[in-house]
Amino acid sequence: MMKYSFKNDYSELAHPDVLAALAAVGDIQFEGYGLDEYTEKAARLIVKKISKPSATVHFIGGGTAANLVTISSVLRPHEAIIAPQSGHISAHETGAIEATGHKVCTVKGENGKLSVAEIEEVLKSHHDEHMVKPKMVFVSQSTEVGSIYSKAELTAISACCRENDLYLHLDGARLGTAMHSPKSDMNYQELADLVDTFYIGGTKNGALCGEAIVICNEDLTTDFRYHLKQKGGLLAKGATLGIQFLALFENQLYERLATNANAMALRLAKGFEKHGYGFLSEPQTNQIFPVLPLAMAEKLSQQYGFYQWQPISDEQMALRFVTSWATRKEVVDEFVEDLSVAK
């Protein structure tokens, strides 16, 4: 019998407060295409949160759409974006960025993160009109392997971008768990000051669905709603996204949900450590990667959902466990008990 799935942080429908906010609107009429009062209020709350009155906010249904609309709205036809190999746009978006006509120049990255040296390497090797022109850099916070950029790391990348006339886009599908991680040394305002565009993920932090795209660089705001519409991202019932983000940001719900996901991941990590298991990389947010004997992983998978992530040897496997806003400590504690049984 399957007891619980640690496969991802979007297995639950939505936090009850988000559902209640949607239900409360029920048959009330609103303007279409995100021009309603809820969306406007939610956007204002986000602008306040990042202390950037000049920023603009647009809501969209999912992460791939957020990346592709934002990136393709910024780049001219011959321009490209630099991203780590593990970056979502490089590895998991079905060539969505390339389908808009822009090459993704990938670099190896370390622990899911790009370095300034890697950006400079790409710039050095793209020097004339016979090649694409790198014009944007992609980072994710947290990364696809659960790590987070420190303020110093992101500041260095941002400075490199500004020196080299590159825009910086930050994929925040899991921004909540990154910002509210005990390991984070950055606030929302500091992050917004360092990037040109980013998005705040709702799908993986208590929303039914939806992401909030934030354009910090005023030069990049022109005709954004045209880009949204042309790429199928402008919802007639856009209010459904505004209502959800209003619920998430009105009473620090977003922060509370991310904090729970992180706390449960930490509790789980301690459980693995207690039984003597290590990790592929240091647990920092709500995705953790314990290394277990393969036979034990197979046994545990009869009762729990998780991904086999990367073989370490013939007998050892790194696994991916993800906790969510809804994960309860009782479930984690039961898993840790089962871990000793499966040994």
Ligand SMILES: Cc1ncc(COP(=O)(O)O)c(C=O)c1O
């Ligand atoms: C970092 C990151 N970016 C983007 C996405 C894409 O989101 P979606 O599946 O909503 O298109 C995901 C989803 O897994 C993600 O983890």
